[in-house]
Amino acid sequence: MKILFVCTGNTCRSVMAEFILKEKLKEKLGEYDENKFQIDSAGIMADNVSVISRNAKKVLEENYIKSSFYDRKCKLFDEKMIENYDIILTVTLRHKDFILSNFKVDSENVFTLSEFVGDVCEIEDPFMGSVDTYRITFNKLSLLIDKLLYKLNILEDNMGKVYEVKHPLITHKLSIMRDKNTNVSEFRNLCNDISIFLGYEALKDFEVVNEEIETPITKMNAKKINEENITLTVVLRAGLGMLDGLLKVLPKAKVGHIGLYRDETTLKAVEYFSKFPTNIENSCVMLLDPMIATGGSIVDSINILKRYGVKNIKVLSLIASPEGLQKIKDEFSDIDIYVAAIDENLNEKGYIVPGLGDAGDRIFGTF
Ligand code: PRP
Ligand code: URA
Numbered sequence: 001m002k003i004l005f006v007c008t009g010n011t012c013r014s015v016m017a018e019f020i021l022k023e024k025l026k027e028k029l030g031e032y033d034e035n036k037f038q039i040d041s042a043g044i045m046a047d048n049v050s051v052i053s054r055n056a057k058k059v060l061e062e063n064y065i066k067s068s069f070y071d072r073k074c075k076l077f078d079e080k081m082i083e084n085y086d087i088i089l090t091v092t093l094r095h096k097d098f099i100l101s102n103f104k105v106d107s108e109n110v111f112t113l114s115e116f117v118g119d120v121c122e123i124e125d126p127f128m129g130s131v132d133t134y135r136i137t138f139n140k141l142s143l144l145i146d147k148l149l150y151k152l153n154i155l156e157d158n159m160g161k162v163y164e165v166k167h168p169l170i171t172h173k174l175s176i177m178r179d180k181n182t183n184v185s186e187f188r189n190l191c192n193d194i195s196i197f198l199g200y201e202a203l204k205d206f207e208v209v210n211e212e213i214e215t216p217i218t219k220m221n222a223k224k225i226n227e228e229n230i231t232l233t234v235v236l237r238a239g240l241g242m243l244d245g246l247l248k249v250l251p252k253a254k255v256g257h258i259g260l261y262r263d264e265t266t267l268k269a270v271e272y273f274s275k276f277p278t279n280i281e282n283s284c285v286m287l288l289d290p291m292i293a294t295g296g297s298i299v300d301s302i303n304i305l306k307r308y309g310v311k312n313i314k315v316l317s318l319i320a321s322p323e324g325l326q327k328i329k330d331e332f333s334d335i336d337i338y339v340a341a342i343d344e345n346l347n348e349k350g351y352i353v354p355g356l357g358d359a360g361d362r363i364f365g366t367f
Helices: 013-029 054-062 079-084 093-102 113-117 131-152 168-178 184-202 240-249 296-307 322-331 359-364
Strands: 002-007 038-043 087-090 110-112 162-164 209-214 219-224 230-236 254-262 269-275 284-288 312-320 336-342
Touching: 002 013, 002 079, 002 093, 013 038, 013 054, 013 131, 054 131, 087 093, 087 113, 093 110, 110 113, 113 131, 131 162, 131 322, 168 184, 168 312, 168 336, 184 240, 184 284, 184 312, 184 336, 184 359, 230 240, 230 296, 240 284, 240 312, 240 359, 254 296, 269 296, 284 296, 296 312, 296 322, 312 322, 322 336
Parallel strands: 002 038, 002 087, 087 110, 162 336, 230 254, 230 284, 284 312, 312 336
Antiparallel strands: 209 219, 254 269
């Protein structure tokens, strides 16, 4: 995988992005393997002489990102780089437009970093700014690069993956859910609608088997899935808000329940109930919980399912935090996770930001 970050002078934003991504790869994979990843940066106006700006280096070092390459000269973006990289990620739309209008390049390989990860934030130029300005730039880049890692599934090897299911209809419905003025019944309907879309995506590789049927015209071998081989397992309470939607499209699926609540002081999940259909161990379990915050509830739920011998688990959730996803991936490398959005982070109370608030309360009106 070859990724090139591009800004103006290649002394601040793109070079920070390059070193942040290399560091995160090192953290997650134990080392930054240059045979597997080639991460670099360039500037559309770089003078090929300057080095990383003093404040960019200072802020990277404050965040324990040290490199012997900080005295490397900046690089001017050129024609050759286009062929050498799989993806070119610019820090703003202006840089992307510049590349598309001045170079012969496949527009499918050039994105702003934000748009590539499904965000909207532009990374303004901190050049000549104070250390604080650079800190803000660092934080924005760091968040976007967390999302980049998930988007590329770089951390997942060929094991379980995180799928952020992107579709205008999902984004639209989720935006309405996020609005604090959306009422309980509307919230519930939207939660079910989005769950259907997530289920649709999660079942895209599900086995279909031949069954002979007769249309009004003739006999045929029709392809069907074995719905009864699917167990929709809800994490109580809020997971119930996803169940009706999925049962609408999978009416013969079985249903399991896991009773957990999150202790608001320790933020740890507390188990109070579990009930599963027989033979759950041979079933494909779709684990439903609209929110992955610290990830504790899903980790505990997966442990419960594994205790029952379940091998095939897919997690479906509306909104996840990067921290929560990381926790799940750290514990289980074989689980596929389907989410409608990966949000920014958690606040001090363990709520997802921007999130949608307490999903259970909004589904059941228990404010
Ligand atoms: C919410 C949500 C998840 C959990 C997520 O449930 O539905 O189950 O929090 O947080 P975590 O990732 O930090 O574990 P809550 O505990 O509020 O219970 P409820 O569904 O009964 O409202
Ligand atoms: N549980 C929720 O319902 N919402 C959050 O933001 C975090 C945990």
